[in-house]
Amino acid sequence: MKAFAELLDRLVLTPSRNGKLRLLVDYFRATPDPDRGLALAAVTGDLDIPSVKPAMLRALVMERMDPVLFAYSYDYVGDLAETVSLVWPGPEDETEGISVRLSDAVAQLRSAGRADGPAILARLLDRMTISERFATIKLVTGGLRIGVSARLAKQALADFGGVDVVEIEELWHGLKPPYRELFDWLTGKAGKPELSAAAPFRPVMLSNPVQDGDLEKIAPPDYAAEWKWDGIRVQAVAERGVRRLYSRTGDDISGAFPDLLEAMDFEAALDGELLVGRLPEHTGTFSDLQQRLNRKTVPAKIVQQYPVFVRCYDILQEGKEDVRPLPFIERRKRLEAFVGTLDPSRFDLSPVVPFDDWAELDAMRHEPPHPIIEGVMLKRLDSSYVPGRPKGPWFKWKRDPHVVDAVLMYAQRGHGKRSSFYSDFTFGVWSGPDDAPELVPVGKAYFGFTDEELRQLDKYVRDNTIERFGPVRSVRAEPRHGLVLEIAFEGLARSKRHRSGVAMRFPRISRLRWDKPANEADRIETLQALLD
Amino acid sequence: MQPHELLQPRPEGLYCPPGDFFIDPVRPVQRALITHGHSDHARSGHRHVLATRQTLDIMALRYGPDFAGSTQEAALGETLSLDGVSVSFHPAGHVLGSAQIAVEREGLRIVASGDYKRCPDPTCIPFEVVPCDVFITEATFALPVFRHPDAAHEIAALLKSVEQFPERAHLVGAYALGKAERVIRLLRDAGYERPIFIHGALAKLCDYYQRRGIDLGRLEPATMEGNNKAAFAGEIIVGPPSAFADRWARRFADPVACFASGWMRIRQRAKQRGVELPLVISDHADWDELTRTISETGAREVWVTHGREEALVRWCELAGIAGRPLHLVGYEDEGD
Numbered sequence: 091m092k093a094f095a096e097l098l099d100r101l102v103l104t105p106s107r108n109g110k111l112r113l114l115v116d117y118f119r120a121t122p123d124p125d126r127g128l129a130l131a132a133v134t135g136d137l138d139i140p141s142v143k144p145a146m147l148r149a150l151v152m153e154r155m156d157p158v159l160f161a162y163s164y165d166y167v168g169d170l171a172e173t174v175s176l177v178w179p180g181p182e183d184e185t186e187g188i189s190v191r192l193s194d195a196v197a198q199l200r201s202a203g204r205a206d207g208p209a210i211l212a213r214l215l216d217r218m219t220i221s222e223r224f225a226t227i228k229l230v231t232g233g234l235r236i237g238v239s240a241r242l243a244k245q246a247l248a249d250f251g252g253v254d255v256v257e258i259e260e261l262w263h264g265l266k267p268p269y270r271e272l273f274d275w276l277t278g279k280a281g282k283p284e285l286s287a288a289a290p291f292r293p294v295m296l297s298n299p300v301q302d303g304d305l306e307k308i309a310p311p312d313y314a315a316e317w318k319w320d321g322i323r324v325q326a327v328a329e330r331g332v333r334r335l336y337s338r339t340g341d342d343i344s345g346a347f348p349d350l351l352e353a354m355d356f357e358a359a360l361d362g363e364l365l366v367g368r369l370p371e372h373t374g375t376f377s378d379l380q381q382r383l384n385r386k387t388v389p390a391k392i393v394q395q396y397p398v399f400v401r402c403y404d405i406l407q408e409g410k411e412d413v414r415p416l417p418f419i420e421r422r423k424r425l426e427a428f429v430g431t432l433d434p435s436r437f438d439l440s441p442v443v444p445f446d447d448w449a450e451l452d453a454m455r456h457e458p459p460h461p462i463i464e465g466v467m468l469k470r471l472d473s474s475y476v477p478g479r480p481k482g483p484w485f486k487w488k489r490d491p492h493v494v495d496a497v498l499m500y501a502q503r504g505h506g507k508r509s510s511f512y513s514d515f516t517f518g519v520w521s522g523p524d525d526a527p528e529l530v531p532v533g534k535a536y537f538g539f540t541d542e543e544l545r546q547l548d549k550y551v552r553d554n555t556i557e558r559f560g561p562v563r564s565v566r567a568e569p570r571h572g573l574v575l576e577i578a579f580e581g582l583a584r585s586k587r588h589r590s591g592v593a594m595r596f597p598r599i600s601r602l603r604w605d606k607p608a609n610e611a612d613r614i615e616t617l618q619a620l621l622d
Numbered sequence: 623m624q625p626h627e628l629l630q631p632r633p634e635g636l637y638c639p640p641g642d643f644f645i646d647p648v649r650p651v652q653r654a655l656i657t658h659g660h661s662d663h664a665r666s667g668h669r670h671v672l673a674t675r676q677t678l679d680i681m682a683l684r685y686g687p688d689f690a691g692s693t694q695e696a697a698l699g700e701t702l703s704l705d706g707v708s709v710s711f712h713p714a715g716h717v718l719g720s721a722q723i724a725v726e727r728e729g730l731r732i733v734a735s736g737d738y739k740r741c742p743d744p745t746c747i748p749f750e751v752v753p754c755d756v757f758i759t760e761a762t763f764a765l766p767v768f769r770h771p772d773a774a775h776e777i778a779a780l781l782k783s784v785e786q787f788p789e790r791a792h793l794v795g796a797y798a799l800g801k802a803e804r805v806i807r808l809l810r811d812a813g814y815e816r817p818i819f820i821h822g823a824l825a826k827l828c829d830y831y832q833r834r835g836i837d838l839g840r841l842e843p844a845t846m847e848g849n850n851k852a853a854f855a856g857e858i859i860v861g862p863p864s865a866f867a868d869r870w871a872r873r874f875a876d877p878v879a880c881f882a883s884g885w886m887r888i889r890q891r892a893k894q895r896g897v898e899l900p901l902v903i904s905d906h907a908d909w910d911e912l913t914r915t916i917s918e919t920g921a922r923e924v925w926v927t928h929g930r931e932e933a934l935v936r937w938c939e940l941a942g943i944a945g946r947p948l949h950l951v952g953y954e955d956e957g958d
Contacts, residue, residue, distance in 0.1 A: 096779070100783075100899070102889065102893075103889075103892055103893065103897065103898050103899070103900070104898055105898070109787070109898075112786060112787065113786070116786055155766065156936070156937075156940055158936050159765075159766050159933055159936055159937065160766075162765060162766075162930070162932060162933045162936070163765050163766050163767045163933075166765055166767065166888075166930075167767055167888055167890075168890065169889070169890070172888070172889060173767060176766070176767035176768075176769060176887065177766040177767055184769060184771060184772075185771045185772040185775045219771075220769065220771070503867060503896055504896075505896050505898075507876050507877075509866070509867070509871065509877070509879050509896045510866065510867060510868060510869060510870075510871040510872050511872075560894050560895075561867075561894060561895065561896060
């Protein structure tokens with residue numbers, strides 16, 4: 091438990107991806123089975139432990155200390171799990187605790203019933219160090235929130251075993267905690283586990299953005315073009331009675347889409363874009379789709395209001411046949427025939443866009459027939475479906491981003507390599523009457539600039555600070571004095587959470603406008619017009 | 623004699639009317655008794671200063687030799703008489719030279735403990751319990767959530783990280799007086815023998831500690847030769863916490879920001895400061911040490927100053943001890 095608790099403590103404060111990978115790999119190396127497998131399950135959200143409600147936790151700690159002192163403590167720390175882990179009367183030797191193995195703790199908690207759950211938890215906490223108590227409380231109250239995605243954990247496994255992450259993704263849904271066969275394979279003790287589960291995830295094929303010179307090297311007749319829809323990439327798999335919907339990183343998101351799963355009465359694996367809307371006419375926006383994302387379950391009312399469908403663009407498995415080795419043009423024929431047999435309110439076909447030359451396609455890319463289109467995809471007709479991001483067979487050619495001129499308002503210090511730089515920038519646009527304009531913040535960006543530009547921005551922030559709050563500085567921003575930033579972004583959604591009423595998707599700083607007077611930056615009305 | 627007749631809060635600091643002296647005054651006064659060398663307790667410009675040899679030396683290092691009109695050294699455990707008031711200095715275990723000051727008259731003894739801690743510290747003499755009627759305690763970490771682990775455990779975490787990330791420089795933020803030297807000494811105790819690089823602000827005090835017989839091993843200035851960032855990869859650099867947010871920190875290769883402080887117990891604090899490796903090492907007593915110390919002094923009354931007074935006053939109430947906050951101004955809450 092100690093190593094696991096220390097791992098969590100470090101992960102939560104380590105900003106860099108490589109740093110997190112190193113910590114995970116070292117943990118897998120140093121920790122025996124089954125503990126490492128259980129830790130992995132905890133990180134990926136696959137560890138099933140009956141939950142303890144926060145109220146129960148509070149009651150447990152109240153039996154052990156003065157409520158007034160607890161109130162002062164909780165008020166100061168702000169997080170219940172952390173407060174309880176700190177104030178809990180632990181063992182004599184707080185630094186060492188009384189050794190509890192992660193697997194023992196998990197076994198005890200799993201065997202607990204509703205009645206004896208709190209007592210079992212309390213007995214465990216009595217033996218643990220502060221960090222161990224925190225980790226345990228997080229395990230039973232659900233959600234570690236340590237900034238490690240399942241995808242990153244899989245990458246760490248791949249690094250640990252020296253295999254391709256695609257192999258891990260492919261196996262993943264057939265495996266169960268504590269993943270002993272997986273670790274046996276990764277440590278060379280046994281062969282690769284057999285892929286036995288029905289409806290596994292098939293690692294996806296990804297595209298490269300079109301860059302300068304790319305199009306000169308390829309010929310239009312070799313490629314098919316499709317619209318690039320602004321939804322999320324999914325894989326819908328149904329085999330031998332098992333139906334699953336996967337995200338593009340292989341996370342099982344079936345639970346949130348019962349409406350779609352019901353319509354998956356086929357034997358195949360389809361690749362497509364998940365969108366909200368009512369077919370055949372209506373396709374909803376990305377913010378409509380967001381109503382359905384990041385949920386474990388979904389209320390009936392939301393299902394009604396925001397029905398989902400899949401706009402299919404590839405077929406990977408048809409019945410018993412793995413069709414991935416077939417060329418795109420063959421798969422496309424199969425796909426067209428197959429989608430024709432499916433529920434038309436839940437599945438349709440991503441249309442092929444005919445074009446003769448790049449100039450024509452470029453024009454269409456800029457004037458797409460539907461607002462939910464964010465560009466075009468190019469797929470080589472003779473390419474088979476290969477996992478990863480091979481350069482050449484698939485390209486994405488996105489519509490140019492929106493841009494707006496905004497004024498720098500606040501800057502925050504970055505993390506890791508950027509910890510001595512002000513590198514996270516909040517910017518605003520003008521609102522209010524022309525003679526008394528006021529800046530309203532519309533977004534935050536922390537990339538898009540070069541290292542040299544970052545140095546210039548950092549200097550500007552330090553030279554123009556008017557107030558400091560912890561790691562944040564408020565920067566001078568007035569009509570006659572302020573720095574204009576050109577902000578590029580992919581889209582805009584209405585937001586109740588932001589004072590400006592808008593939220594930007596994927597904002598980044600595209601240019602520093604040292605030349606532009608602050609009062610000539612854009613007004614909020616410019617952004618509002620984009621919403622309609 | 624009533625306790626408030628012997629010591630009372632004034633805007634300048636804690637004042638003793640019969641002895642006509644202040645303890646740790648925040649403004650220049652005639653006669654000042656100083657518990658330790660941290661700048662919020664030891665200020666320059668007093669007419670006469672009474673403190674331990676080390677505290678006087680540290681004040682001279684920080685403010686120059688003319689920091690006071692005249693000075694007198696207080697030997698630990700020795701009783702002096704100031705206008706009929708008995709005064710004695712006792713080790714506080716906070717930093718080198720730190721002392722508690724016991725003030726006694728007509729059988730009433732008050733101990734002003736300044737800042738203190740109870741856990742072992744290889745750079746200073748351990749705290750000594752002085753039985754008293756009234757105990758004046760600090761309250762920097764006076765909440766049940768503050769429980770400092772064994773410092774050696776935190777140093778082990780630092781050394782493990784150095785091993786795990788050999789291509790990165792580990793920057794340890796530590797206050798210049800006391801914490802920095804303690805961290806360095808603890809690294810040596812853990813068997814770390816490589817040179818340790820220090821920020822310029824630490825040089826004078828580290829040098830002084832070494833002269834007082836506290837072996838800190840080989841220290842080198844964290845200055846750069848040419849533009850070779852990789853030079854600090856795998857090394858440990860110690861500097862004042864403020865420097866790490868500063869441009870100074872840019873000379874290091876992909877640094878791991880560490881901070882040695884009792885505040886690091888709280889995750890959000892570490893997060894806010896951009897600390898990647900918190901080291902919970904404090905020169906102040908934690909909750910358990912505070913409450914244990916109050917009990918051990920046998921004081922019937924406790925005055926609580928600078929920090930989280932309300933929780934400690936509440937604890938006193940539960941323990942049947944008269945506790946009250948002493949509203950002194952000018953002492954920093956953050957100095958750990």
